[in-house]
Structures are given as structure tokens and as C-alpha cells.
Amino acid sequence: MTASPAPGKEQFDEADPRASDQQPRRRRARRRRRVIASTALLTVVGLLLANAASVNWQSAPATGNSIVHLDGGDINVRQDGPRDAPALVLVHGLGASTEWWTSIIPTLATSHRVIRIDLLGHGRSAKPTGGGYDIPQQGRRVGQALDQLGIEQAMVIGHSTGGYVATALAEHRGDLVIALALINTGPRLDAFISDGPVGKLVFVPVLGQLLWRLRTDGILRRGLSTAFAPGFHVPQQLVDDTRGMTYHSLTATSRASDDYLTQRQLPDRLTIVGKPLLVIFGERDQRWRSSSATAYRRVAGVTVELIPGVGHSPMLEDPAQTAGLLLSFFGSVAGGR
DSSP states (O other): OOOOOOOOHHHHHHHOTTHHHHHHHHHHHHHHHHHHHHHHHHHHHHHHHHHHHHHHTOOBOOOSSOEEOOTTSOEEEEEESOTTSOEEEEEOOTTOOGGGGGGGHHHHTTTSEEEEEOOTTSTTSOBOSSSOOSHHHHHHHHHHHHHHTTOOOEEEEEETHHHHHHHHHHHHOTTTEEEEEEESOOSSGGGBOOOHHHHHHHTSTTHHHHHHHTOOHHHHHHHHGGGSOTTOOOOHHHHHHHHTSOHHHHHHHHHHHHHHHHHSOHHHHHHHHOOOEEEEEETTOSSBOGGGGGGGGGSTTOEEEEETTOOSOHHHHSHHHHHHHHHHHHHHHHHHO
């Protein structure tokens, strides 16, 4: 009797009915994984777009105890010093508020009526979702607020973006503005250095809105660090100021500043305005090249002061020297008048 040969692999394959099903089953599994991955991706994209739309349309009303009611948005105003003294108007920069001037108020208010204004979209002022953030509109709004306060003439100080608003106010209301002081206000766009990696990401569509939604004190503090010389401790109040903005008010104001400079460089505007002008720059500015302050020297009669050891915000980093320069300048303007 002849022995049957031992079964080989082929025989087992033929005998096992599951073998022929393995390949189709693998294909079905791969299809399911692709469907799950695609569904997850579409879900994430949908959530990101929904978040972007939600963040873009956030708004907030004005708050506080001293609100000036204006068409297009109510404005928060703070006053210090004697009401019958010469008026000094302080206009903060992007992402800031009236709190950024606190360190120099005691010095300025001894001899002046100091008026601090929260720009539309900032601090305790209203934060509408529509327009109103263009620099000329911001300037006109400051003028309307001063009219309601009974101010007929004022010396105006602007920090960074606030310097554009101060200039726009002088362009629109030459009767109201008798002198200007600009603190670390970039004269032209090519003088801009950077607002740091956080600042760049905030303006990336969809990703920026997500970052704004997830913003923490740490993220905001890193973003604000470029507003000072390296190593400066950013106070919590400044972090809170930026957190209190809406995404729309922040990005709309930033774009408005770029548009204002693109249309005409600041020294050219100030030459036409023809007001006494003081320009202060911190030499360690991380946002604007401090060397660009020389661009203002073509404005007739300008005084340019560079402060060593400080960055983009001298009124916070060296309040004593900053206040001294301001009082000396405005004293000379008053004496000349």
C-alpha cells in the first residue's frame, strides 16, 4: 500500500475556505480606515471654520464709569489733574489701554489736565464687529470725545499705533491739536522689524482664530514681550488688556495701521500738519527699528529723543525720563505760544 504524500501548503490553502476571503477583507478594512480618517479630517476642518466664524463675530459693549457715547461705538475716558489746566491727551497703542500710561500720570497731572482715551476695540471701550477701526475714523472719534469734554485745544501724545491716531486727529482737527508727541511710532512700513512668532500666527486665517480662542496668559505674555526691551517683566494688567480685546478689533486695528502708512508715510503727513513735534524712541525697540526715528528729522522743527536701555514702551520702562521729556517739550510749546 502506497503512502499518500504529506499535504503541502497548496493543499492547506485549497482546504481552508477563509484564505480566498482574506484579500477582500483587507481591502474593506483599508476602505473603512480611509473613511474614518476622512470623516475625522472633515470634522476637524468644520470645527476650525466654525470657530473662526464665531471668533470673528465676537463683540463687546463699553464698560466703566466714564463712558462717552458716540455714533459707531462708546468710548471709555479717564481724567486726572486740574480741570482748568492745559489739556494733555494720551492715546495708547495696539492691544493696549489707558492702563499703559499709569506710571507717568502722577508726574503729568501735577500741571496738566490729563485725558486718557481707550480707542474703539480696546480697554473698556466698545468692540463692535463692523467698521470704525480705520485710523482716520479713530482720530475723528477722539476729537468728538474731546468736544463732549469741552476741550478746545490739546497737546496729544500717541504711543505706537496711537501715534497714527494722534496724527490723524491733527490732520482732521488742526484747530484742536496744538502739539504732538509720538512715542515709538514707526514712520514707515519698511522700518517694522517683527511682533514675534505669536504675533505672526495670530494673523494666519483659521489658525489665528484658534490661537485666539485658546490664548493663555503665557501665550499673551510672549506676544507682549516684543513691546519691551528683552528681560522686561510684563505686568498682568497688560496681559488682561490684550485678553479683553476681540479678535476682530485686534486684527482690524492692525490692518488699519498698515493701510494708513501705505497711503502716506508719517513724516510726510506731519510735514503737512505743521504742528510742534516731539519724537521719542527706545533704542532697544524690538518692533520698529529705532534708527528709523531719523526719518522724522525732515519734519521742520522736530525734536527727536532716543532713550537708551528701553524698548518699545518707554513710558512703562523708564517713566521718569519719558515724563520729563514730555513736560519739557510741552513747556516749550506753551512758552512759545
